[in-house]
Amino acid sequence: MASCGGTTKGSEEAQGDGGGGTAREADPNAEIKEGLQIAFLPKEIDNPYEVLVDEGGIDAVEELKGEGKEVGPSDASASSQVSYINTLIQQRQDAIVIAANDPNAVAPALKDAMSKGIAVVTYDSDAAPDARQIFVNQADSEEIGRSQVKLMSDQIGGEGKIAILSATPNATNQNTWIKFMKDELTKPEYSKIELVKIAYGDDDDQKSFQEAQGLLQSIPDLKGIISPTTVGISAAARYISSSPYKGKVKLTGLGTPNQMRQFVKDGTVTEFALWNPIELGYLAGYAAASLASGKISGKEGEKFEAGKLGEYEIGKDGEIILGPPTNFNADNIDDFDF
Amino acid sequence: MIKPSSRESAFAGRELGIVVALVAVVVAATIARPSFLSGQGIHDLFLNASIIGLLAIGQALLVITRNIDLSVGSVMGLTAYLSGQLFLVDKDLPVIVVVLAGIGLGAVCGAINGALVAIAKVPALVVTLGTLYVFRGIDYAWASATDTTQINAYQMPQGFLDLGSGSLLGIPNLTLITLVVLGLTAYALHNFRAGRELYAIGSNPDAARLAGIPTGRRVFSAFVISGGLVGLGGVMHAAYFGTINASVGTGRELAVVAAVVVGGVAIFGGSGTVLGAVLGALLLTTITSALPILGVPAFWQRAVDGAALLVAISLDRAFMVRLAERLRAERAVRRA
Numbered sequence: 001m002a003s004c005g006g007t008t009k010g011s012e013e014a015q016g017d018g019g020g021g022t023a024r025e026a027d028p029n030a031e032i033k034e035g036l037q038i039a040f041l042p043k044e045i046d047n048p049y050e051v052l053v054d055e056g057g058i059d060a061v062e063e064l065k066g067e068g069k070e071v072g073p074s075d076a077s078a079s080s081q082v083s084y085i086n087t088l089i090q091q092r093q094d095a096i097v098i099a100a101n102d103p104n105a106v107a108p109a110l111k112d113a114m115s116k117g118i119a120v121v122t123y124d125s126d127a128a129p130d131a132r133q134i135f136v137n138q139a140d141s142e143e144i145g146r147s148q149v150k151l152m153s154d155q156i157g158g159e160g161k162i163a164i165l166s167a168t169p170n171a172t173n174q175n176t177w178i179k180f181m182k183d184e185l186t187k188p189e190y191s192k193i194e195l196v197k198i199a200y201g202d203d204d205d206q207k208s209f210q211e212a213q214g215l216l217q218s219i220p221d222l223k224g225i226i227s228p229t230t231v232g233i234s235a236a237a238r239y240i241s242s243s244p245y246k247g248k249v250k251l252t253g254l255g256t257p258n259q260m261r262q263f264v265k266d267g268t269v270t271e272f273a274l275w276n277p278i279e280l281g282y283l284a285g286y287a288a289a290s291l292a293s294g295k296i297s298g299k300e301g302e303k304f305e306a307g308k309l310g311e312y313e314i315g316k317d318g319e320i321i322l323g324p325p326t327n328f329n330a331d332n333i334d335d336f337d338f
Numbered sequence: 339m340i341k342p343s344s345r346e347s348a349f350a351g352r353e354l355g356i357v358v359a360l361v362a363v364v365v366a367a368t369i370a371r372p373s374f375l376s377g378q379g380i381h382d383l384f385l386n387a388s389i390i391g392l393l394a395i396g397q398a399l400l401v402i403t404r405n406i407d408l409s410v411g412s413v414m415g416l417t418a419y420l421s422g423q424l425f426l427v428d429k430d431l432p433v434i435v436v437v438l439a440g441i442g443l444g445a446v447c448g449a450i451n452g453a454l455v456a457i458a459k460v461p462a463l464v465v466t467l468g469t470l471y472v473f474r475g476i477d478y479a480w481a482s483a484t485d486t487t488q489i490n491a492y493q494m495p496q497g498f499l500d501l502g503s504g505s506l507l508g509i510p511n512l513t514l515i516t517l518v519v520l521g522l523t524a525y526a527l528h529n530f531r532a533g534r535e536l537y538a539i540g541s542n543p544d545a546a547r548l549a550g551i552p553t554g555r556r557v558f559s560a561f562v563i564s565g566g567l568v569g570l571g572g573v574m575h576a577a578y579f580g581t582i583n584a585s586v587g588t589g590r591e592l593a594v595v596a597a598v599v600v601g602g603v604a605i606f607g608g609s610g611t612v613l614g615a616v617l618g619a620l621l622l623t624t625i626t627s628a629l630p631i632l633g634v635p636a637f638w639q640r641a642v643d644g645a646a647l648l649v650a651i652s653l654d655r656a657f658m659v660r661l662a663e664r665l666r667a668e669r670a671v672r673r674a
Contacts, residue, residue: 045478045482046478046481046482046487046583046584046585047487047585048487048488048583051482051487052487074475074478169637199630204589205575205579205581205586206386206390207626209386209579210382210386210623210626210627211630213382213386213627214627214630214631215630217371217373217374217376217378217379217382217631218371218373218630218631220373234491234579234580234581235579235581238491238503238578238579238580238581241503242503242504243378244378256488258488258490258492259488259490259491259581261490261491261492262490262491262492262499262580263491265492
C-alpha cells in the first residue's frame, strides 16, 4: 500500500493508522535503535526450513543489539497464527516478522499491530499487501522457474523428455514456478525438451516416493525430473539412488544441501538449487529493524543496509528480493551446512 | 467359535476378495502400462507396502480386541527420530542396536497406551487420540531442544541405509522383515491360547472376562507388541527414506486403520486376520501407485482412495450379513 502513493485509500489508512506517525516517516539517516524487540512468527514452529530462516533472523537482530525471538503455532493452519500476533501486540514488540499461513486470515491482526506502531514484515509467504509494510521474497518466482529449466537442460544435454514432481496440486509457490518453467520451455533453445508430465507428491515422503516410481515406470525414455520442493527432491533422490535408474535419469530441483549431500556424493544428483534460508531470515531481520527504527517505511525505492548481505532496495508493492538461488554440486556442497 | 471350520473358510473368502481386487488393479495398470509388472515394478509395489503393512499387523491385533491405536503415526515418528539421533551420537553404532532401541521405545509407548486402556479403563480411542498429540509433542520438543530439525542421509551409516533400500534374492529387505513378522503373528494368533483369547475379548469383552480370560493383561500385551512393531516401522522408515524430521508419520494412523479395515478386520473386534490387514495395506498402496499410471488426475486421487475404502467396507458388510444369515440358518438346522 505505502509503495503506491496513487491509491488514496491506502495512503489515508496509512496516515490514519500512524498515531505514532514517526514510524511511518522514513529518515534514511536514522540510526538503528538498540534493544529492539523483534519476534519471528514462522508458519509452524518445528518446520526445519522455517527454523533455519528464523535462526538467520535472530542472528541479524542480535548483530543489531536487539532481542530476537521465535514464537509460533505447531500447525500451519490458516488461523493458528492470529492468537500469537495478538500476544506479540500486547507484549509491545517493536517488529513482527511473519511467514503467513494464509494471506487474509492474519491480515486483521497484522493491521491492528501496524496501527499500534509495530513494524510488520512478511517473509517466505506473503500476507495481504495492505497488512504488512515489507515482504522479503526468497527469490524472484520467475527466476526460480526459469533457472530450474536451465539446470535440467544442462544436465540432459538440451534434449529429451522431462517430468516435474511437485508438492500439492494447489501449492501456490510451486504452481507459479511451474508456470514459468513451462514458459521457459517454449524458448527455441529448449525446443528439444518435452515436459511430459507433472506429478504431485503432496510433500509427503511416501507419496512423493511412489509418484517418482510412477514417473520412471510410465515414461521409459524419461531423461530427467525437476522437483521444486525439498520433500519431493529428497524422496525422488532416495528412490533413484537405490534403483536401476541411477545415473540414467537426472534429478534436479530445490533442496537443502544437508538433505541432498549423500545423493550428490553418490552420483544420483549432479546439481540442484535453493536460496539460502539463513540469509532470507537475516535480510528480514535487518528489514524489520530498519523499519522499526524509522530508517525506511516500506516505500518503493527506499534503500537500507542489510549487514553482510549489502544494500537492498525496496521494490514494487514493498517487496524485497533476496537474490538468485544458489546452485549446489559436488564442488561446493560441503561449503554449506543447512 | 462354535464351528471354526465355517468361520475359517469365511476368512479365506474375505482375503480372497482382497486378492481379487488387488489382481484387478494390477491387471488394469499393467494393460495401461506393461512396465507396471516389470521386475522393478513388483519390487516397488512390495517395498511401498512394507512399512504400512507392518503397522497394519500391530493395528490388527488391537482392532481384533475391539481397541484401536491412533497414536501409531506419532510413535513411528518418534522412533524414526530416535534412530537418527542415535546415529548423530555415534555413526558407527551397530544397526541392530538402533533397531532394538526403536522397538524398545515403541514398546514403551505401547505400554503407556496399554496401561491407560487396560488398567485405567479409558477407551482406547480417547487414550490414543491423546497420546497421538503427546508423543508428537515430545518428538517436536526433542527436535527443538537438540536443535536438530532434520537428520539427513549423509549422517547415517551406509549399512543402515542399505537395510532400507537393499534386497535379498530380489525381495526388498523391508518386505522380508514384514513377511517374517506376519508369519510369526499369524501363527501365534491362530494357534496360541493367548492369540485365540484376543478374538474372544473382541467378540464379547464381558463374556471373555467371565470365562476367566485375563482381558486386561491380554489387551496390555497387544498394545506393547503393536507398539514394538510400530517402533520397528519407525526405524525402517528412517532407513528407507534417509531423511527424518519431527513430522515423520504424521497422518499415517488413518492409512493404517484404513488398511486394517479394507483387509477385513471388523472394526468392532472379534474377527479378521493379520494376513488380511497386510493384504489391505498392499491393496491401498498399489492403488496409490496405479492411479497415476491409469491417468487419474492428481486432484482426484484422494477421492478415489476414499471411494475404494468405502467399496471395501460395503462389500465386507454385505459379506458379514450373508455370513450371519448362514450361521443363523445352520443353528436353526442344528436345533431342529
